[in-house]
Amino acid sequence: MSTSPSDWEVVIGLEVHVQLHTRAKVFASSPWGFGKEPNEQVDPVVLGLPGTLPVVNREAVEKSILFGLVVGAEIPERCAWDRKNYFYPDNPKNYQLTQKDFPIVVGGQVEIELPGASRNVMGEHKFIRIHHAHLEEDVGKLSHAGSGSLVDYNRAGVPLLEIVTEPDLRSSAEAEAFLRSLVAMLTQAGVADCDMEKGQLRCDCNVSVRRRGAEKLGTRTETKNLNSISSVRDTVIYETARQIRELEAGRSITQETRGWNAELARGYVLRDKEDAHDYRYFPDPDIPTLKISRQTVTRLAKQVPENLYDRQRRYVEKLGLPYTAASVLVNDRALAEWFELAVAAHPTNPSGIANLVANDLLRDLAASAGAAGSFDQAAPAPVSLASCPIKPAQLAGLVKLTDDGVISKQQAKEVFAEMFKSGQDAAAIVDAKGLRQNSDTGELEKIVQEVIADPAVAKSIAEYRAGNEKAINALKGPIMKRTQGKANPVLIDQLLRKFLA
Template sequence: MTQTLINPSDLSEELLATYETVIGLEVHCQLMTESKLFAQDRNQFGTEPNTNIGPLTLALPGTLPKLNKKAVEYAVKMGLACGCSISSKTIFDRKNYFYPDLPKGYQISQDKKPICENGGVAIAIKNKEGEIVEKLIRFHHIHLEEDAGKSVHDGNEDDTLLDYNRAGTPLVEMVSEPDLRSAEETGAFVTEIRRLVRYLNISDGNMEEGSLRCDVNVSLRKLGETTLGTKVEIKNMNSIRNMMRAIVYETRRQVAILESGERIIQETRMFEVESGKTYGMRVKETMNDYRYFPDPDLSPVVISDEWLSSIRSAMPALPKELRRKFTEVYGIPSYDALVLTGTKEIADYFEAVCLATQFYKSASNWLMGPVKSFLNENSVEIGSFAIRPQKLAELIEITESGLVSNSVASQKIFPILLLEPERSAEEIAVANNWIQNSNTSELETLVDEVISSMPDKVAAYRKGKKGLLGLFVGEIMKKSNGSADPKLVNQLLNQKLS
């Protein structure tokens, strides 16, 4: 094997900057159908090995495949979400290769007539001026195929165990154009795809369970060149972080080879998490090695205008559409809209809060502040969050109306609502004497008392130590047991101290 003369870790950033990294992705996404793509066996993760199998999954003689209609509809949904052209007529092909986890000796996939073509996904990136801009990462196509089984080594170097539960699971494979230029862009692209499949409810997108896997094609060329370099494929990346690490290392490795006067070999490589390096697995196959031909056991799939229309009408609102709605209808900043559409569940919760209050920015602040902090600290999903949207809206209402202060709402009432979510926020405030005191005459008396008790501090304030205002406010809040209206207290203090 070719030996590089330069250590990849010794490369300078100046040298690396003279090269352009060109990246294309093949993203495999398992679909959440009840049964497999061509068999009635259960499509379920986490069951005992070889329990979701039957004669067709095991490729026993005489078995014939039957296409899962729901899987076709899920693939079309993904295509529509990405602005793809949907093929009115599509066929399935046999992709021939011989691995022990592939019972038939071939995989049913799509070659010349994929179900979706073109389209793409927009990602947010920083331009040279540091501004956030959108970049469209194009798809070449999206196609349907069945998954292979799983080889398990179980710590034994001599034996390979085979679990066919996954064999036949429906996949959509999304093949991008080589539009990505960095590990950061690639991470943003996969994150957006994962977000889309979850919004569409066609996959859980869990990379750690293999529901979403990526093959990453990396090549290099000198800045300004247009000809693509020799690509290297890194297989089965199952986390965004490790995928980005693999791209960074592979870029350095290829630069080191080229700078040593050697050539890149087109090959398939794997990523080793512990070392952070890629290593060679096999020389890359060409398309001819797979001997694609139409599967004679499956008829062409015709997607009529009526069928396509019914699929389109069942599509949910997608992140881009919701971001526009949140900024235009609810008037919240673009950053807030981006955060709140991170998951469909958070977006739905925010909209439910906005149905019960018109303080939309406050609703956004609560979700991105106290609510998000609680969810993260307790590893809780919003679907299991105890406080229902209407209850949070009520808390926002009594805060914005001045009935309770922001600090009382977030530090006292919110924790109680988490434990007793059926109670009313106002009822909790009344029961604990937390209703904000806006009685001017009563607060004026407290202000006078505090000023009289701290003559030295008052003198220092009047000589320019304006930071002492917070001390006076704190003393008044103590005297009122936290019930004083902070805004009114500040106004009264300013009047008297000036």
């Protein structure tokens, strides 16, 4: 994916701003959510009315710690907030509460998976280090209407976790893989919803290039406020090409802040270093240093779900799943857990269950939801298993009927469709429809012998005996007809070969 010619190396670091999944805002009790009328979700604290004070939302703190635990970070015993001072109408206090010197999460790493040679082949895995993550407040939104400007403070004070990576990413594909992995981890732990259409995940992207083999990093640019994974990918591709072009033309890279126009697919300069803000950071005197007790950390550690790729490895290595099915399942924690419940009910054929879940169940759930979910989504839109008409044990029952030879694989598809419609057990549907396979050897032997004796098939028998393997299939049709399609096809095949030998 990277456009960089082989003698250049691109170095990328990301700052990912994630809105945390909390009921209230980060320093106020006002609730927040998407799609409300402007300035509906405000209170005196959010609006920065004179005399109001911030109070740290415990839920936001715990979600931040949970993120840290998910990526194996250190949770410092203390964290503190600073004021970042700048004037803009979307900023109700004209300072933003953020964490400059004592962030809530330090270190950690995110495992990523690069695309494989094909869909069925696992790609390379890599670890991307996290420098730190800090908990801050979002700002409102300013828009220009006619002769005036309008400001909506619904978003102001929404908890934002800013996750800062080390400059460990080396291509647009890695940046993309990192964001997909990060989103999966955040959503699976319940830390954030990461709905990019609602602006719940926004990135600042630092890019520099250097000659391959060079130790010194090149001058970097920062492209701000990218609101989709594809914008990050496109920015990296664009900025890498631009910087290489500049350097190869003998010019130097200016350290600058840039914007990205997704419609035109091109970047532009926002401001250069000389225009950089002096934010006059200082410790916020309204929020005392927060002590994070080790009991809290221990309690939250119990909420950390199994790591995405640990789960994937377990599915492939322990359960014997094909890579493709495993990778589909692990991207959705609820789906994976649903799958595991089914496996618990029928432990001998995880692959059979995985195939039904990853293909048939997902397809029907998506179809019944009426949409395949939003596009630029990091993981497949999580399907709603809450409304799934089939329970895990029921699906396991269906696979067991197939494995026991009670129904054929073809019949299983029909039964599955019926289960999805009615929510009934597989066995009940098989009985009601009379689908139970005929595996009575004695009865089938008699029918097979009658069919073989029929002169209408003499030609096919002759051809089979002459070495045409496929000719045997012509005999199966009449057998199925006589048994109303219930004959066990495997058994029929065995019997035909026995009698024609």
